[in-house]
Amino acid sequence: MARTHELRIDTLREALDVDMIHAFLSEQAYWSQGISRATVERAIAGSLCFGGYLDGRQVAFARVVTDSATFAYLADVFVLPDFRDQGHARTLVAAVLAHPALQGLRRFSLATLDAHALYAGFGFTAPVHPQSLMEKFDPDIYTRTSPQP
Template sequence: MEVTREDGLFISDDPALVDAAKVYRWIAEESWWGAGRPREAVERSLAGSHVYGVYADRETMIGLTRVITDYATFAYFCDVYVDEAYRGKGVGPWLSQEIVADLKAIGINRFLLATKDKHSTYAKAGFYPVARPQSWMEIDERATKPGPVTAQG
């Protein structure tokens, strides 16, 4: 899949374009959710996921979303990141909208993600709060895991 925006930015799911070193820096050093994640874990997660990158050109990756999916019914968005220089320019909503459209085209009809503070960004792509959060369970053994979220948080 490849789609280009009017300003020349483009989204691609071509694994050959992914800048693994940059993704490692973004996730392990700049994100709150992946702080300290080992390089090997980042590389394995990229290899085991459907990665959609955003690029300024063929050599300059400026964002990504890593999607975990069964390619039939369900997709989970994770490690969503947009380079600081491109934030506030609509890149995040555009990326999410294009991924949802791409995966809907193959029949996926359920999408999930977790966000601390970008609810309005994902709402632009059609996401809404989980209807029955009490139905969801998790095991979280990350060293720097976030605390529980309350109904207000």
């Protein structure tokens, strides 16, 4: 499908459509099914966020957790289904990587199950030393009936 409009990227938190972001993350994203609105709001508050807009409507989102000096973690990257296959994900990731606060970092990481080709185009690879990485992972945290921490 040909791109008809250029995606405008903005980092203003006030411009984000939190209703749309929460709906997508809680209902459609494989990595965050059932996430609460309060958790999404806390994630946004603690991150450098990027909204992607077409004709004033937000259609894409990404956020980065970073100290702006040594590391960054790219998370919650998505383009709404009706706007995919138009190059918007590439435009969004390029804008993230070009942001002044994200330059000169030693490590920029992310996790994906299905977008390896997109990120490889920006130089992301599998960890050079996977044996040095560890994680504490709780995949059911958003769907358990017990309260979230």
